[in-house]
Amino acid sequence: MKKILLxxxxxxxxxxAVNAKLQRILDEKGLKGQYQITQCKIAEVPMKSADFDLxxxxxxxxxxxxxxxxxxxxxxxxxxxxxxxxxxxTVFETK
Amino acid sequence: MCEExxxxxxxxxxxxxxxxxxxxxxxxxEAIKILAENFFEAGVVKDTFVPAILQREKDFCTGLQFxxxxxxxxxxxxxHVNYPAVAIGKLETPVVFKSMGMPDTLVEVGIIFMLAxxxxxxxxxxxxxxxxxxxxxxILRRLMKCNTAEELTANFLASLV
Numbered sequence: 001m002k003k004i005l006l007x008x009x010x011x012x013x014x015x016x017a018v019n020a021k022l023q024r025i026l027d028e029k030g031l032k033g034q035y036q037i038t039q040c041k042i043a044e045v046p047m048k049s050a051d052f053d054l055x056x057x058x059x060x061x062x063x064x065x066x067x068x069x070x071x072x073x074x075x076x077x078x079x080x081x082x083x084x085x086x087x088x089x090t091v092f093e094t095k
Numbered sequence: 096m097c098e099e100x101x102x103x104x105x106x107x108x109x110x111x112x113x114x115x116x117x118x119x120x121x122x123x124x125e126a127i128k129i130l131a132e133n134f135f136e137a138g139v140v141k142d143t144f145v146p147a148i149l150q151r152e153k154d155f156c157t158g159l160q161f162x163x164x165x166x167x168x169x170x171x172x173x174x175h176v177n178y179p180a181v182a183i184g185k186l187e188t189p190v191v192f193k194s195m196g197m198p199d200t201l202v203e204v205g206i207i208f209m210l211a212x213x214x215x216x217x218x219x220x221x222x223x224x225x226x227x228x229x230x231x232x233x234i235l236r237r238l239m240k241c242n243t244a245e246e247l248t249a250n251f252l253a254s255l256v
Contacts, residue, residue: 009155013170013212014195016219017226042155059155059196073196077161078230 002035002092005049005067007057011041014058018075022056025085031092054091106214107221108180109252111244112137115184123192123204127152127169130184130209139182139211144175148209158192158202163235165202167192168222170210179218182209183247185239206239228254 006022008015019037026035040048046063049055055065056072068091074081115133120126131145148171157168184207194200208225212218228234234254241247 009151010172010215012215013219013222016215017223020223021226057196060198071196073159073194076195076226077159079160079162 002053003051004035004037005045005052005055006037006039006072007042007045007055007059007061008039009042009059011039011044014076015039018056018058018072021075022072022088026088029089034092054088056088104221104252104255106179106217108139108178109248110180111248113139113180113182114244114247115182116242116244116247117187118184118207119187120190123152123156123158123167123190124149126184126186126190126204126207127167127209130182130207131169134180134182134209134211139177139180141175141177144171144211147171147175156193156195156198158194158204160194160200160202161229161235163229163233164206164239165189165192165204166229166235167202167204167207168210168225169207170212173213173215176211176213178211179213180211181221181251182211183207183238183251184209185241185247206235224255 006015006019042057042059045061045065050066052067054068056070058073070087074084115130118126118129131148134140148169151171152169159166186205189203189205192202192204194202238250241250
């Protein structure tokens, strides 16, 4: 089970839009049931990230992120999304 | 707007009076201010909305580069909003916004979609819908070509189907 933290300014707006798209893509890749997604405010990322395998955000983090971090704006625009999906899939390959 | 359209737009009110064409602005903040003040005069948002959305843009910039156009989606917290609605502002000449999540990347924005969000859980569906539609061919291109508020409203509603 991979734990993914999704963050945006408020933890409810753009991160929710990313959440829907990310779930659809992961399920299409046959990863249904192998991940768990939590949304939060960007300010909570430094504190929360230690418990996660991956953090995807639509805004910059100030402070340390204690897990791999990916900028997720491409989930909104579709521009440059494929390399980002590849990066996310590598997280599932590691134990 | 009929009930069916309202549901379909997640309760978002979309009317010609919220639309602005030929906004003359030289900065992102100036452009957002003009559109937000019009939203306030229309009664959609409270007076606190204007300073709140400007501050929010400084903290979390909202420029997004889509294939067909650069856009911005300024928004702020529900406490500043009277009822959910969308304002669209077309700029006379594009203005530079900072890209969401990447403030060093600049986006030339010709059209702004300002969201007045009242009940986040309902209206986020609307944001998702927008993001999906803006990736489709000719949707943004068509909106950029509208010359009246009525035309922009009609085209926007049609593009959400």
